Amino acid sequence: MSGPITLASVFEGLVGDRLTGWDQAISRTVVDSRKAEHGALFVALKGDQVDGHDYVGDAFSRGAIAAIVEHTVPFAGLPIDTDGPLAAFPASWSLPLVIKTADSLQALQRIASFWRRQHVVRTIGITGSVGKTTTKELAAAVLKRRSPTLKSEASYNNEVGLPLAIMALTDRHKFAVLEMGMYDVGEIANLARIARPHVGVVTIIGPVHAGRAKTLERIVAAKTELVEALPPAPEGVAILNYDDDNVRAMAEATAARVFYYGLSPEAHLWADEIDGLGLDGIRFQLHYQGEALHVRIPLLGRHSVHTALRAAAVGLTEGLDWQEIIEGLRAPSAQLRLVAVPGPCDSTILDDTYNASPASGIAALNLLHELEGRKIAVLGDMLELGGHEREGHQKVGMRALEVVDILITVGPRGRMIGQTALRWGMDADRVMMVDTNDQAVALLEQVVSEGDVILVKGSRGMAMEEIVGSLGRNEWNSR
Secondary structure, eight states, X not given: OOSSOBHHHHHHHHHSOOOTTOOOBXXXXXXXXXXXXXXXXXXXXXXXXXXXXXXXXXXXXXXXXEEEESSOOSSOSEEEETTSOGGGSOSOXXXXXXEEOSOHHHHHHHHHHHHHHTOOOEEEEEEOSBOHHHHHHHHHHHHTTTSOEEEOOTTOOSTTHHHHHHTTOOTTOSEEEEEXXXXXXXXXXXXXXXXXXXXXXXXXXXXTTHHHHOSHHHHHHHHHHHHHTSOOTTTOEEEEETTSHXXXXXXXXXXXXXXXXXXXXXXXXXXXXXXXXXXXXXXXXEEETTEEEEEEEOOOSTTHHHHHHHHHHHHHHTTOOHHHHHHHHTOGGGOOSSEEEEOGGXXXXXXXXXXXXXXXXXXXXXXXHHSSSOEEEEEEOOOSOGGGHHHHHHHHHHHHHHHOSEEEEESTTHHHHHHHHHHTTOOGGGEEEESSHHHHHHHHHHHOOTTOEEEEEOOGGGOTHHHHHHHHTTTTTTO
């Protein structure tokens, strides 16, 4: 097989037998009917708020040729029950098809696992509490300098997203770079069973998702599942952050070859002479096997040197040369999460609204500190911190006190950031605490002036991109 997955492969993944006459190629696999297109496979999943079974007809109207469902749907498609005998299926039927199975999510995972096994592809799994997506983007940019590389879309990093990413594999891909997230123990182990990674990259371990995993120790155990799943050396490689004690200790849990990266000369690949250049990126010196290279890349913030080290480590372990690695590190597509965009009154917005944790919040404030101009931080709730919630928000508040000229917090947890800054001496007229994004926008309309740099950051559930959208429309330039 060389092209995209076909209906025949879908059936084979589901029931273990291959049907003849079902070689229709699937253009893409989706769980959102709005993303369906001609030739798509739609998987109907039951969610807390939405049931995908209600949208099978919509997916078909957009061109989907098949849908996987758990129960009968009000659509006159031709049903196939995967519990029935395949030998009884006719060689040809008109499309679209309704494929009935006991569990749609498990069906998606079984098909993806089957499809992964059909491909000889070096698979890189990436996990950690922060930095997964940017590392995935940068590592893929590096590997693409050598061979065609599949990467998971956006944050396709869970029990739904990872199988969707794998379903896009073709024989032209020589590498696959897949992000692996978790809420609790057992989830990454399941993702690894589907993806079969050869290389595992671990970023930083922190109390993100502690609301579900409960303790930092449990989070460490969950992240360790990636390196536990790697094949033994030399095929398997665990790329570990030497600067994080919890990550460094994962070397004891894997049979793979261990490759350390970090800021310590004890690591295999390390960096020093780090110079933050504000919106112009970062400059640093790389060290590897007695060789030193001076590098400048467009990633924002000094903390991004670890992202560069991770991507470079992937390149080195996969046999790329330094020219390929440096070209990949400089790829303009690599800067994904924190981006600088124009704001009102000739201000600059640092849009870091995708998600937030104490570590990433402090890193974003560190970048803000490097920039010229009056500094405004709009900081929202950091969710899923569990028992670390108060301490995490207080740490961000302490750093905000040291960095910003004006602090605006959004939400009840964000209020802890503002209260900490006030408690430790920040002037009351420089701290504003509100409950909604609209209220934050109203405050910004009053305080933003020419040359300001505005950091906007909060957890995904806070939807703080709404603030960036209002700022980016430049509605106040005429005032």
